[in-house]
Amino acid sequence: xxxxxxxxxxxxxxxxxxxxxxxxxxxxxxxxxxxxxxxxxxxxxxxxxxxxxxxxxxxxxxxxxxxxxxxxxxxxxxxxxxxxxxxxxxxxxxxxxxxxxxxxxxxxxxxxxxxxxxxxxxxxxxxxxxxxxxxxxxxxxxxxxxxxxxxxxxxxxxxxxxxxxxxxxxxxxxxxxxxxxxxxxxxxxxxxxxxxxxxxxxxxxxxxxxxxxxxxxxxxxxxxxxxxxxxxxxxxxxxxxxxxxxxxxxxxxxxxxxxxxxxxxxxxxxxxxxxxxxxxxxxxxxxxxxxxxxxxxxxxxxxxxxxxxxxxxxxxxxxxxxxxxxxxxxxxxxxxxxxxxxxxxxxxxxxxxxxxx
Amino acid sequence: xxxxxxxxxxxxxxxxxxxxxxxxxxxxxxxxxxxxxxxxxxxxxxxxxxxxxxxxxxxxxxxxxxxxxxxxxxxxxxxxxxxxxxxxxxxxxxxxxxxxxxxxxxxxxxxxxxxxxxxxxxxxxxxxxxxxxxxxxxxxxxxxxxxxxxxxxxxxxxxxxxxxxxxxxxxxxxxxxxxxxxxxxxxxxxxxxxxxxxxxxxxxxxxxxxxxxxxxxxxxxxxxxxxxxxxxxxxxxxxxxxxxxxxxxxxxxxxxxxxxxxxxxxxxxxxxxxxxxxxxxxxxxxxxxxxxxxxxxxxxxxxxxxxxxxxxxxxxxxxxxxxxxxxxxxxxxxxxxxxxxxxxxxxxxxxxxxxxxxxxxxxxxxxxxxxxxx
Numbered sequence: 001x002x003x004x005x006x007x008x009x010x011x012x013x014x015x016x017x018x019x020x021x022x023x024x025x026x027x028x029x030x031x032x033x034x035x036x037x038x039x040x041x042x043x044x045x046x047x048x049x050x051x052x053x054x055x056x057x058x059x060x061x062x063x064x065x066x067x068x069x070x071x072x073x074x075x076x077x078x079x080x081x082x083x084x085x086x087x088x089x090x091x092x093x094x095x096x097x098x099x100x101x102x103x104x105x106x107x108x109x110x111x112x113x114x115x116x117x118x119x120x121x122x123x124x125x126x127x128x129x130x131x132x133x134x135x136x137x138x139x140x141x142x143x144x145x146x147x148x149x150x151x152x153x154x155x156x157x158x159x160x161x162x163x164x165x166x167x168x169x170x171x172x173x174x175x176x177x178x179x180x181x182x183x184x185x186x187x188x189x190x191x192x193x194x195x196x197x198x199x200x201x202x203x204x205x206x207x208x209x210x211x212x213x214x215x216x217x218x219x220x221x222x223x224x225x226x227x228x229x230x231x232x233x234x235x236x237x238x239x240x241x242x243x244x245x246x247x248x249x250x251x252x253x254x255x256x257x258x259x260x261x262x263x264x265x266x267x268x269x270x271x272x273x274x275x276x277x278x279x280x281x282x283x284x285x286x287x288x289x290x291x292x293x294x295x296x297x298x299x300x301x302x303x304x305x306x307x308x309x310x311x312x313x314x315x316x317x318x319x320x321x322x323x324x325x326x327x328x329x330x331x332x333x334x335x336x337x338x339x340x341x342x343x344x345x346x347x348x349x350x351x352x353x354x355x356x357x
Numbered sequence: 358x359x360x361x362x363x364x365x366x367x368x369x370x371x372x373x374x375x376x377x378x379x380x381x382x383x384x385x386x387x388x389x390x391x392x393x394x395x396x397x398x399x400x401x402x403x404x405x406x407x408x409x410x411x412x413x414x415x416x417x418x419x420x421x422x423x424x425x426x427x428x429x430x431x432x433x434x435x436x437x438x439x440x441x442x443x444x445x446x447x448x449x450x451x452x453x454x455x456x457x458x459x460x461x462x463x464x465x466x467x468x469x470x471x472x473x474x475x476x477x478x479x480x481x482x483x484x485x486x487x488x489x490x491x492x493x494x495x496x497x498x499x500x501x502x503x504x505x506x507x508x509x510x511x512x513x514x515x516x517x518x519x520x521x522x523x524x525x526x527x528x529x530x531x532x533x534x535x536x537x538x539x540x541x542x543x544x545x546x547x548x549x550x551x552x553x554x555x556x557x558x559x560x561x562x563x564x565x566x567x568x569x570x571x572x573x574x575x576x577x578x579x580x581x582x583x584x585x586x587x588x589x590x591x592x593x594x595x596x597x598x599x600x601x602x603x604x605x606x607x608x609x610x611x612x613x614x615x616x617x618x619x620x621x622x623x624x625x626x627x628x629x630x631x632x633x634x635x636x637x638x639x640x641x642x643x644x645x646x647x648x649x650x651x652x653x654x655x656x657x658x659x660x661x662x663x664x665x666x667x668x669x670x671x672x673x674x675x676x677x678x679x680x681x682x683x684x685x686x687x688x689x690x691x692x693x694x695x696x697x698x699x700x701x702x703x704x705x706x707x708x709x710x711x712x713x714x715x716x717x718x719x720x721x722x723x724x725x726x727x728x729x730x731x
Contacts, residue, residue, distance in 0.1 A: 003378065003381070004374045004377070004378055006381065007374065007377035007378040007380065007381040008373060008374055008377045010377060010380065010381055011373065011376065011377035011380060055555050055558070055559070056551065056554045056555040056557075056558045057547075057551070057555075058434065058511075058546070058547040058548040058551045059432055059433075059434070059511065059512075059515060059548070060432075061431060061432070062558075138431075138432060138519075138522070139432075142432060142515065145614055146546060148610075148614075149511075149546065149606075149607065149610035149611070149613075149614065150546060150610075173431070173519055173522060173523060174430070174431040175431040175432070178429065178430065178431045181429045181554070181558060182428050182429040182430075184557055184558055185428070185429045185554060185557060186428075233522070234522060237521070237522035237523075238522070240621075241518055241521075241522070241618065241621075244617055244618060244620075244621035245614070245617060247621070248617040248620075
């Protein structure tokens with residue numbers, strides 16, 4: 001009888017966790033903001049957005065699962081599809097874009113991600129979007145290193161980082177899901193599935209609630225100076241390793257500090273009805289301080305080699321209305337601004353390079 | 358009407374109860390089948406080997422080894438959980454303790470050892486690992502053992518890349534690889550636990566559904582496979598379908614990435630192809646007691662061809678030829694040495710001592726020849 005009850009409970013908990021993780025499309029206020037007024041694909045895009053899935057992948061942590069939609073497509077390697085007018089070949093430049101969900105294109109259909117817009121602006125280039133949801137600069141670096149190991153040889157690498165490396169929601173030098181994966185793997189360190197995993201997970205959740213151990217929002221962004229500095233170093237060290245990798249292959253590199261709602265003079269009037277859900281207390285201040293630390297450390301002897309490759313785009317959206325969808329994701333008009341900035345910078349670097357040659 | 362509802366309710370409860378009970382029973386079966394029996398038996402057999410005759414620490418070590426646990430870490434996949442033992446210690450960074458002769462601040466040279474369980478020291482107490490023996494030969498060097506159970510060369514590279522990002526600046530890096538990179542139950546460019554972790558994380562990506570009734574499904578898959586309705590599970594057949602060359606390229610690409618990083622940090626690098634029971638002329642007489650099942654592993658059958666591919670590619674492919682100056686082939690270093698192997702690749706301290714001495718000699722010779730001395 002007791003055994004049956006434990007078994008039934010395990011089954012009930014399994015069902016609960018299965019249902020709990022269902023798509024959250026029913027709670028997506030972003031669809032109603034001014035950014036998408038008159039945009040026909042928006043509704044269908046967001047529906048597809050919430051059916052996309054990830055799976056664990058060695059080293060990088062996770063990757064998209066192949067998906068075919070009308071506005072959102074993920075290829076067999078787990079990458080967001082970029083609309084290219086040219087096939088890859090030795091005669092044209094190969095450009096790789098790295099980053100998190102902002103580069104992946106959360107909020108945009110395939111045609112309007114930064115890489116797709118960039119591909120539409122330049123002749124003779126083939127573009128790949130290696131961005132993945134929540135990727136830190138280190139995950140992007142590893143992703144590129146893995147692709148290079150498998151034969152990929154980009155001429156240009158553009159790394160667009162900042163927000164996911166911020167000092168909240170993760171330990172420094174770790175990805176954003178380390179704690180989640182660690183908990184899920186507890187007891188399975190010797191090649192087996194954890195016994196009664198659902199019961200254990202439920203018990204842990206219960207303990208967290210009663211011990212008040214949950215990551216409470218108001219405290220979440222109270223990050224001390226030392227951790228903030230470590231996270232700033234984390235992103236710069238990732239960029240340094242990226243530079244070493246690019247140097248070894250004669251690849252040109254651009255590293256970008258991305259804009260977000262906590263820096264510059266963003267116009268957030270379109271988000272005013274959302275309340276604190278998108279701009280929690282302390283997040284903007286913590287991000288701004290961490291960005292200042294990145295820029296200050298860049299002057300340091302160890303990191304100043306990055307300066308010729310660096311662009312600060314933190315003010316790229318200053319005063320531009322209807323760009324942000326939340327703290328960092330933007331609608332296609334924002335992506336177009338970034339793609340144009342990248343194009344201008346690459347042109348400038350090419351001109352300088354030609355003059356030197 | 359009430360009676361009918363009650364009857365349906367009871368029947369539903371019984372059906373759900375039976376399904377749940379089957380799931381519980383099967384999940385217990387699959388967990389227990391893979392774990393304690395195999396590990397416990399393997400440990401007691403290894404303890405009885407002549408390698409450990411008269412070694413008072415051995416019994417305590419194997420007990421502590423059985424308690425050693427791993428936890429998930431970003432990028433590398435896993436690291437040891439800190440523990441204090443008498444024979445086996447893991448520090449707060451998840452690294453195996455090395456018996457250094459000098460404090461880190463006073464050391465003239467910092468040396469990082471990378472590798473899998475053979476470098477970590479499966480089969481040896483803290484004093485008997487390769488890094489500890491190397492430290493005993495170099496009293497002004499501070500040694501860090503970054504080896505972890507089942508690590509591939511790529512994980513060693515990533516572990517070092519993360520340590521460098523945190524401020525670690527080794528003068529010399531020694532990468533000791535070969536066995537874990539051999540094709541066996543994984544796809545190239547993925548680590549040995551990718552399939553396991555992927556299965557566990559199904560449904561926990563923030564959106565995807567949990568795998569419902571996984572044990573029942575697995576049982577049905579096994580049944581279907583046994584009855585011949587199905588092909589072998591994808592996981593086990595994966596590495597068999599991939600050409601061995603792909604795995605050799607994977608190892609060499611990891612070494613190339615490591616070289617790029619070492620060059621950028623002006624760090625000396627030594628890349629070692631490690632010995633194992635299927636290459637060279639090892640003395641395996643001590644393992645007769647173990648029976649042949651320990652040698653039927655796919656790694657052993659594929660290892661000679663895999664090693665040959667690695668060496669051929671390095672020699673003939675110009676992409677990998679820059680590795681040659683850093684490379685040392687240790688696959689025959691243990692030829693004819695008795696009582697060193699405790700299974701297909703792990704060594705007791707006596708074997709680790711031979712390897713450490715050989716590493717020390719190799720580095721000394723290379724430094725002398727670089728400085729123009731014979």
